[in-house]
Amino acid sequence: MKIAVVGRPVKEEVIPFVGRLFDLLLRQGIAITVADHFAESLAPFMPIPAQTEVFTRNTSLKDVSYMLSLGGDGTLLDAVTYVGALQIPIMGINMGRLGFLASVPYAQLEFAVDSLLKGHFTLEDRSLIHLDSDQEVFDGINFGLNEFSILKRDTSSMIAVHTYIDGEYLNSYWADGLIVATPTGSTGYSLSCGGPVMMPQTNNFVISPVCPHNLNVRPLVVSDKSVISFEIEGRSTRYLVSLDSRSRPVDASIQLAVRREDFNARLIKLNQVNFLTTLRTKMHWGLDQRNG
Secondary structure: OEEEEEEOOOOHHHHHHHHHHHHHHHHOOOEEEEEHHHHHHHOOOOOOOOOOEEEOOOOOOOOOOEEEEEEOHHHHHHHHHHHHHHOOOEEEEEOOOOOOOOOEEHHHHHHHHHHHHHOOEEEEEEOOEEEEEOOOOOOOOOEEOOEEEEEOOOOOOOEEEEEEEOOEEEEEEEEOEEEEEOOHHHHOHHHHOOOOOOOOOOOEEEEEEEOOOOOOOOOEEEEOOOOEEEEEEEOOOEEEEEEOOEEEEEEOOOOEEEEEOOOOEEEEEEOOOOHHHHHHHHHOOOOOHHHO
16 A cells, blocks of 8 residues: 655654654555655754655656545645545544634544554545636646636725626626635635535535626525536736636636536545534534533
8 A cells, every 4th residue: 555645845844744654654564655745844953764765756656546635625625636536535633723624634644544454444535626618727637626716816906707607697896806616615715705615526516706797696506517608808918817726817818617526525424424413523513602
């Protein structure tokens, strides 16, 4: 068995847990491969074990059984871009702040590794959103787990995003931007803009305007079998588009459309962890003193 490990620079106090992870895996005879940028971030604190491989975005991961994401939710979103169509199961070990997706606390590292090796977990497929455009924007990694966004740049004036569903005109959103979120992303940026929470297995997207300049526009839930396309208009000639945490400036002439990706992200959930529990504990959903 081979396990890939990805992460972002971590705080010094969690370095012993990273070393403990390597020890746990190696004692079980597990081959380890570590993302190059994570290996570099560990170098000032600890060397990675001599027998550990290092991989880059150009390295094939076909022989990897599982991927461990060490960090917060942003790290897990990045891990999904490494896996892509291989659909390697990903376990998120939270070394960040909220840890909504990366739901396993790093203090439970031994338990998490033991559960993984014994098969005491479930796999949860999460839909992805795919971007089609007439210009290359994201270096071939044209999918995201949370959302696709179109946003104005800096302090420029509002923009108009003319939006179509399967070629039929929906609306012109006069706003600071527009978000198309997956069910997973419904608890992120879209939620902060007034969008609804969707259960992970819901086959929908939610379209949420960012600071709309008219009060009769609200988030809209649409089928993820739809193709949603856009035309951008505004005083500026440059705008931002983003997939999860990756943002790029684009010209207004670009043609953009989103649809559901042909493959899924596959997340590892330990048996005592589920979406509703996480929703209540991490987001205090329904918090009311009458509920005890």
